Amino acid sequence: MANGVFSSSRAQISEKTLRTDKWWLQPLITFSVLVSFIIYATFRAFENGNYFVEPLISPFYSPCLSTECVQGASLLGTPFGIIHIFGMTLSPALIILIFPLGFRMTCYYYRKAYYRAFWFSPPACAVAEPKEKYTGETRFPLLFQNAHRWFFYAGLVFNVLLTVDAILAFRNPEKQWGHLSVGTLVLLANATFLWLYSLSCHTCRHTVGGRLRNFSKHPLRYKAWTLVSVLNHKHQNFAWISLFGVAFADFYVRQVATGAFTNFYFF
Amino acid sequence: MSSSLERHKYDVLVIGAGGAGLRAAVEAREAGLKVAIICKSLFGKAHTVMAEGGAAASMGNANSNDNWQVHFRDTMRGGKFLNHYRMAELHAKESPDRIWELEMWGALFDRTKEGKISQRNFGGHEYPRLAHVGDRTGLELIRTMQQRIVALQQKDARDHGDAESFIKVFAELTITDILKENGKVAGAYGYYRETGADVLFEAPAVVIATGGVGKTFKITSNSWEGTGDGHALALKAGANLKDMEFLQFHPTGMVWPPSVRGILVTESVRGEGGILTNSLGERFMFKYIPDVFKDKYADNEEEADRWYTDQDNNRRPPELLPRDEVARAINSEVKAGRGTEHGGVFLDVSKRIPADVIKKRLPSMWHQFYELAGVDITKEAMEVGPTCHYVMGGVDVEPDNAAAIGVPGLFAAGEVAGGMHGSNRLGGNSLSDLLVFGRRAGMGAAEYVKNNSANPVSQSTIDTAAARIEAPFKRTGGENPYALHQELQEVTHNLVGIIRTKSELDDAIVKIADIRRRSASVTVQGDRKFNPGFHLAFDLDNMLLVAESTAKSAVLREESRGGHTRDDFPGMNSTWRQVNHISSFDGTQVNVAKKPLPALPKELFDLFDPHELEKYMTPEEMSKGGSN
Amino acid sequence: MARKLKLRIWRGDSTSGGLKDVTVDVNEGEVVLDVIHRVQAEQMGDLAVRWNCKAGKCGSCSMEINGKPRLACMTQCASFDEDETITITPLRAFPVIKDLVTDVSFNYKKAMEIPAFEPPVGMKPGEPRMEQIDVERSQEFRKCIECFLCQNTCHVIRDHEENKKSFAGPRFFIRIAELDMHPLDILRNRKKTAQEEHGLGLCNITKCCTEVCPEHIRITDNAIIPMKERVVDQKYDPVRWLGSKIRKREGIL
């Protein structure tokens, strides 16, 4: 059955799009970058090693909550024992992964990005999508996207923890305070980007003031909303920068942990 | 044809879905009547969407000294006292209520600090008076009315089970004839643009709200709908047009590139400090300050420049003279060979206002020039020239109920009605006019319907109307409507334009008659289905009648006043102020007669300083001190 | 000055049609609508096209130019390469009537389904006091010129005819948002009906509506997503839902 732009009532045009620009480029880039990230993250999550080297901890593994965690990595204690699934030891990264993953999966921006690049729904504007049926976010599982705010709150907790990690990185490997290394900067940058990502979030914008009907009755919240709105304008950029930030922070810690890099200390 | 003819019966037929038409429809519906709204384009696209500046109403939000009397005085002055006093009075008194009412229907105007509707300054208005929404006030007005209609329809759906039981919008339908039986309105006839199929509407009352006539001219700020349909429909139905010689040429329309020629450059550009220069770089407006304005306008650049920072101790820059003065000045410069390459003059804001301020205060102008002309107005000058903007003349109506004089059951409101603006309209007075008289037309029609039952249309009337629509397809080898339209625009532009003389007007009358003769044989390509050539054939006929009325009224008026400038009679003449020109149609041609203008009643007369009135009125009028 | 421009214009009606090649003069500064008019005046007297203002203000001249939904009166010919052939078709989400004219009645039907503005009972004209910051959000949505380009681009209906009955489309999501953020509107179930009756959930926020909006209204960021969040407040957030039951008010005041 011809549907969509090929429906019988519509102007008869056989092309699924007449766009002449490189409309496929953007989804292709999104697809490639996200897939690369997923491959790297999966590898690292299962690697279960090279995530901690005093005083640096990889954001993939923080907070490290299982007794499996290496010495010194568990800031919040180890409520979980070693978990085995099908005879494999579960990496401590996987225990916490659901939160950042859920946050990004339900993020309004990433939704746009992967609906377009992975689902082709639509691949680009005014390019016919290949699928016959479409129900959007009206039913399970996509109805679940509405849980974004819970992941947002969890994300805030993670931001605090990763900020603490960055502060702890102002120490030297002997745990003495007052030092600054490249690793400190890397973790600091990572935390900053994550804050920017969270603060620019649409749920954040809604919560601080967007839900109000009359701004004039809430001058402070209006001010906050205005600020968040400015950040929100750049949410897409923060989404990508923070993604690279996390991957890079992890990569850096791994390289230091394996000894490939030495963590250079400025002082 | 007529066996399958689509027929509708309504109480009131509103032709036109601009501000005036929609307001009339709301009023008639609220009086309990069945109303059809008919428009040539889609619902919500009428020309009113283009209005930018605002709607004038003396709400006194920005300056509490404002009141209806001040607004009335400004309007009369602007119209050079040729306005029908009663219309100007009703308009000044009722516009605040009409604006406030919009707010109750969901309109969101810009606000003052106290949370009231903000009001801005505009040429000719003594106080800040224009309620506005950025520079898209017309859009707000149309959308609010459109949504009001939808609200009423939703209510009808709840109460009567059918949303369209009391108001129905017939979009993309052109009315070609107003039908009469026994000397009274009986309905209207037209065709769907989409299918080309004929439609008959039977209704005892018809409100014409079809807007302006700009497309009669080559350079205009109006959209394609401005073909004077209502003017022509009224004429042919036996109504009269009043003062058709008065056309407002806005001084600043775009002139380059050709495709955007005529598109409006808002008055605010000059208000913000734009200066006009000719190709020699002269700021020429200083040469064109008329004597009556010498004490209000600066005659040297230094003083004019100081005015922007100190308005109390300096006279205003001459760029801010009334529209007609500036338009004439630009026209003279260009005629004297000091125009730009493309036949305009330069309007420049880039030299005196910082780029970011320009972008903030004139966002849509920046956008318009950047996107359409590739000109960055923060860096370069704009090229501008006069553009046909508004017709003050129109259907001769009773002020209180907008009834067209001479045709029972016919009403007219909005730009198509005459009298309200005299010889020159003030900016912002049109949008409020639409609301005030749109409502009054709705009331008038409702009142009429109560006392007059349906007036069935006879078959012979239908047949005549149908034959007229079919005619262009039956002919072969006639002229191309596009070519004739262009020819007409050349004639009006060159001979009936902004500066007129007897010989040229006489010439124009002959040429228009010639085009009209040839237009009787236009043929169109293709079939009836959404066929623009076919549509134009009808529009053309209307524009020709309008052009004829304008040219014939213009040749008679031997003075210059507002939107009518005679090279051979440059001054304003108090005896002519007492005269309205009434155009009527005898079936073959337009005839123009003089009719005395009603005198200002004493209570309105007394609102003015006698010294001011002396400039406009004859000593006899002055000594009478107003009628009664 | 004039150069030649190659066009491929879709001509036809609901039964058949196809792209027709024409070559037409184009002058400096002309927009696509100008050359369409020239084709009309010189070569195809009956070429159907909608337009009104030719200044980007009325939203009548919506069509697809090289596959992109745009206003013909705001598309410069100079933005295309000299030797490029420009393809012009009618909107592809709506039934075609003739040539470049489509049947957009879908949109008027949807407009009818959105409950109208409701002012407070007993409020008199002239009484409302609203601050600029309170009206600004809704004002952005009222800039809409109803060109329906967003509706046309939205894949929910463009690619799925069957969704038309249950989906109001981005133009009307901004209308709902406008009213839900309107300082005077008293109708309190707009969020719920947005989700349950107007198909807000069908939107997957892929932002094509925002990309094509000639008024640069940030449809997705400023209307759809805030509405989705407001819906979550009411329907999918147990904490807020409970709070609103206890405090007997709708979350937003």
Ligand SMILES: Cc1cc2nc3c(=O)[nH]c(=O)nc-3n(C[C@H](O)[C@H](O)[C@H](O)COP(=O)(O)OP(=O)(O)OC[C@H]3O[C@@H](n4cnc5c(N)ncnc54)[C@H](O)[C@@H]3O)c2cc1C
């Ligand atoms: C660029 C521009 C800016 C302006 N700015 C301002 C401003 O700031 N302030 C101000 O006060 N005024 C302004 N004006 C003037 C004002 O906008 C118009 O005078 C006013 O909108 C006219 O409204 P109307 O209701 O009379 O008719 P229109 O809005 O012109 O509507 C006419 C209606 O009649 C219909 N119609 C016409 N003929 C037929 C037919 N034969 N059959 C069926 N239907 C028909 C049309 O489809 C349309 O719906 C401006 C004008 C322009 C061009």
Ligand code: SF4
């Ligand atoms: S963001 Fe939503 S409404 Fe807009 S085009 Fe995409 S699916 Fe449609």
Ligand code: SF4
């Ligand atoms: S929201 Fe934008 S794209 Fe959609 S109809 Fe309005 S102006 Fe057009």
Ligand code: FES
């Ligand atoms: S994190 Fe992207 S929208 Fe919330």
Ligand code: FES
């Ligand atoms: S013609 Fe009005 S928007 Fe293009």
